[in-house]
Structure formats: structure tokens, C-alpha cells
Amino acid sequence: MQKVLTAKAIEALKPQEKRYEVHDLHCPGMSLRVSPQGLKTFSVKFRYGIAQKRMKLGIYPRISLATAREKAIDILQEVEKGNNPTSRRRTTNMRVEAVCGEFIKLHAQARNKSWREAERTLEREFVGAFGQRDIRDIKRFDVLEIMDAAIARGSTYQANRILSHVRRFFNWCVERGIVDVSPIVGLKAPTKEQSRDRVLDDTEIIRLLRACRNDVYPFRQFVPILLATAQRRGEWAEMLWSEVDLEAKQWVIPAERSKNGKPHVVPLSAYALTMLNDVPRFVDCDYVFTTTRKSPVSGFSKMLRRLSEGSDTGEWRLHELRRTAASGMERASVAPHVVEKVLNHISGTISGVAAVYNRYAYDAEKRDALEGWGQHLERLAGTGHS
Structure with a gap:
């Protein structure tokens, strides 16, 4: 038939x-x-x-x-x-390490713009614990074991991340016929997460910028630029020199790495350009921030602990630099819809039907907003020298 x-x-x-x-x-x-x-x-x-x-x-x-x-x-x-x-x-390797590698290559990279986070979590937590075991032998209690270990060391939210990534991985395994049923069907997240609203005040920014000056490449420049542009950590981590137009003073995040799937123009303020011009360039390497010259920068957790201790500004994450920048621009009376354009949000003040008809990119307004914010950071950085 x-x-x-x-x-x-x-x-x-x-x-x-x-x-x-x-x-x-x-x-x-x-x-x-x-x-x-x-x-x-x-x-x-x-x-x-x-x-x-x-x-x-x-x-x-x-x-x-x-x-x-x-x-x-x-x-x-x-x-x-x-x-x-x-x-x-017939010769498929069914070890956890091999199957996870296939999942990242065939599924996560193609469908998830934050696939490197999935790769890090799976390699560190899941492959690290069960890498040489047959994927078909992994049971529910095995996954609970690594989640419990994360909770025991105080990383309660990380336990949620582990479950989220492992769940997607096993769902893919079921689709591919690698396993018949996911061993963690119905397993609930161990911790209820609270939305964060942490914003660094000017005194904390001064101390953080001072700590960055005492650090080394790549985070010496990476953190101030992140704060100056209000973009996402993953987008900056994978930034390429070929995406930057120093003459036009802008960086274009390509659609394949932009969260909303559209190219995003990021105006670079004088302060951001000063930081960027301090970044070394390597022969035959297009990555702006790298320690291997072959892959994007990593090691954010260690850096965050180091800078938090060095600046005495605890309880913040890199994403909160984005929120700090947005709040700073709003305090400077930048219109909310312009801030949303800087952040590359696809919802907010201009959304729904209005977003369909309003195709104006607000590039000039974005540049003015980031330039004003950059001047504020420059003043704070000068204060930090004293």
C-alpha cells in the first residue's frame, strides 16, 4: 500500500x-x-x-x-x-562517551545555540561518571547519583542543569533507537529555581574593573567588554575577528549564533574598543578570546570565583553583567525599547503585531545608548585607579 x-x-x-x-x-x-x-x-x-x-x-x-x-x-x-x-x-560504539559525542555532533550543535553548555555538563558530569559503560545499562539511580552529588557539594541549580541535559540526551537516544525507553521518564528537578535580579552597583563595578586589570588575557578584557556591550556570554566567547568591523565600530553576531536566529549588530563604544584593542591577535586564529588558538575560551567558573574574590563582589554570575548594563542604560533614561534592541530581545515593549510592522533596527539609538554606558564605565574605571 x-x-x-x-x-x-x-x-x-x-x-x-x-x-x-x-x-x-x-x-x-x-x-x-x-x-x-x-x-x-x-x-x-x-x-x-x-x-x-x-x-x-x-x-x-x-x-x-x-x-x-x-x-x-x-x-x-x-x-x-x-x-x-x-x-x-553494526559497529556502533554503545559506550556512554561515544554516544554522547554523537548526540552533541548530530543533534545539539544543529539545534541548540547553547550546545557548548550541554557539552560541558554532559562531559563533566555524565561522561565523567559513566563514560565507559554501555548506554543501555544506565539506570535511573545512576542519574540520581550524579544529581545527588551536585546537591551535596552545594550546586543545587547545577543538579537541575544535569537533569535537563541528560533528559534531552536520552530523548534523542530513544528517537534514534539506541535505547527503547528513557530511564529518567518522569524524574522531576530536585530544586525549584528562583529568578535572579542581581545588579552590580557602581562601587562593585569599580572593584570588578580593578580586579580585571590585575587579571590576564582573556578575562582581563572579556569581562569589561561583556559589561560594556550587554551581550550574552556564549556569543562573546565564540566571537571571531572576521565578524568585527573596527572602522564601522561594530560587531555583527551571525544568525546561527544569535539566540533569536537573526543577525544582530552590536555597536562598539569607545570604551569597548579600548578593551578590544588590548586583545592579542594570533596567527591563523580567528577567535578573539581563546587560550588554545583552536577553540573558544572556557573556564568561566574558575574565573568567576577568582574575580569575585579579587573584587569582594560575591553572589553574581556573568549573565548579571548583562542585567547590570541594561539597568545602567535605563537609569540614564534610555528608552526601554532601545534597551531591548541592544539586548536583542524578541519580546518586550515592541512585540506581537507591532514587531511585525516595526522593522526599524534602532542602530543609531543603540549606539548612543552603549556609548553613554561606555562613558560611565570609563569614569568608573578611572575611579578604580585611585
Whole structure:
């Protein structure tokens, strides 16, 4: 039977006395088998050499129709390249370390702009504990064990992050047919998080900028620039020299790294440019902030502890520098919608229908706002010399 498969059409397929198969007209080669027990299984058929082969894609609704088509297309493209997908599948490494690596490469990088955070958390907490074990042997109590360890060392919010990233990882494993069921289905976050409203006052900013001057590259420049521009940590960490126009005094965050999926122009104030001009440039390296010359800067937790202690300004995170900058611009009477444009927010004062019709980028207003904020930081930095 041939049919255009849709979610509604799949739901309507009823079990019969004998197993039957429906071929998807939208993805030639992919089909859905319905067993007498009602089990609905996606598979893809292809010819490799003279032999016709079939690969199971997953069971509906554990994987969606869209995911099944995506997997089928990937397999058929492998065949077109002359590769045998079934051979590759038989030699799949099922160790936690290998499967996590595949998850980051095939899923997180393509769908999650903050994938490096997922990578760090999974490698440090999950792979670090169970890296050489078979992913199919990981149980609920194993995940609870690493969450409990985070809570025991006082990192209650980190326990929530661990659960969030591990949950996404296992959901992907179910979609791929690596495991049949996620071992942490229904597991709740151990800690209820409170929204933070921490803002550094001018005295704290003075002490922080002084501590930065006593630090070394890359955080000597990274933290003041973060404070001066009000952008996200991850966007600055992955900043490339090729994205910066020093003559136009601006940095363009490309769509693939911008949180709302659109290019974002960041005007660079005189203060931000002073910090940026202090950054060393390495031959054959496009990263602005790096310690390896091959990957973006990392080590934020150690830096935060060091600068917090050095400036005697505890209980803040890097994201709060963004909030501090926004609050500073608002105190200087910058219009809320301009601050939102600086922050690259997609909701707020101008949202909904108004946002559809208002395509003005407010570039001049953003530049004035950041220049005024930069002058304020420059005055505070001068105060910090005394």
C-alpha cells in the first residue's frame, strides 16, 4: 500500500490479522509496518550492490514521522555516497562517551545555540561518571547519583542543569533507537529555581574593573567588554575577528549564533574598543578570546570565583553583567525599547503585531545608548585607579 503518511493517517492505521506495510509517498524507500498487535515501526529499504537491505528507524510514536523521514534521508544519502549504513550500524560504539559525542555532533550543535553548555555538563558530569559503560545499562539511580552529588557539594541549580541535559540526551537516544525507553521518564528537578535580579552597583563595578586589570588575557578584557556591550556570554566567547568591523565600530553576531536566529549588530563604544584593542591577535586564529588558538575560551567558573574574590563582589554570575548594563542604560533614561534592541530581545515593549510592522533596527539609538554606558564605565574605571 502506498500513501502520503501524516500523523493523522498513521493514527488511523488499525492492526489486521496479518502484518501489513504502508509505503510513504513523500519519502520513497521509507515505510511503516503495522503488526497484528498494533505496533507501528518505521523502516527504510535500499539497494546496496546487488542486495536489497532494510533498516529499522524506530517505533511510532517514540519517534515522530518527521524524525523518521530525516533518518531515512540520511541513510539513503549514505548509500548514494557508496557507503553501507547497515555495516556502520553494526559497529556502533554503545559506550556512554561515544554516544554522547554523537548526540552533541548530530543533534545539539544543529539545534541548540547553547550546545557548548550541554557539552560541558554532559562531559563533566555524565561522561565523567559513566563514560565507559554501555548506554543501555544506565539506570535511573545512576542519574540520581550524579544529581545527588551536585546537591551535596552545594550546586543545587547545577543538579537541575544535569537533569535537563541528560533528559534531552536520552530523548534523542530513544528517537534514534539506541535505547527503547528513557530511564529518567518522569524524574522531576530536585530544586525549584528562583529568578535572579542581581545588579552590580557602581562601587562593585569599580572593584570588578580593578580586579580585571590585575587579571590576564582573556578575562582581563572579556569581562569589561561583556559589561560594556550587554551581550550574552556564549556569543562573546565564540566571537571571531572576521565578524568585527573596527572602522564601522561594530560587531555583527551571525544568525546561527544569535539566540533569536537573526543577525544582530552590536555597536562598539569607545570604551569597548579600548578593551578590544588590548586583545592579542594570533596567527591563523580567528577567535578573539581563546587560550588554545583552536577553540573558544572556557573556564568561566574558575574565573568567576577568582574575580569575585579579587573584587569582594560575591553572589553574581556573568549573565548579571548583562542585567547590570541594561539597568545602567535605563537609569540614564534610555528608552526601554532601545534597551531591548541592544539586548536583542524578541519580546518586550515592541512585540506581537507591532514587531511585525516595526522593522526599524534602532542602530543609531543603540549606539548612543552603549556609548553613554561606555562613558560611565570609563569614569568608573578611572575611579578604580585611585
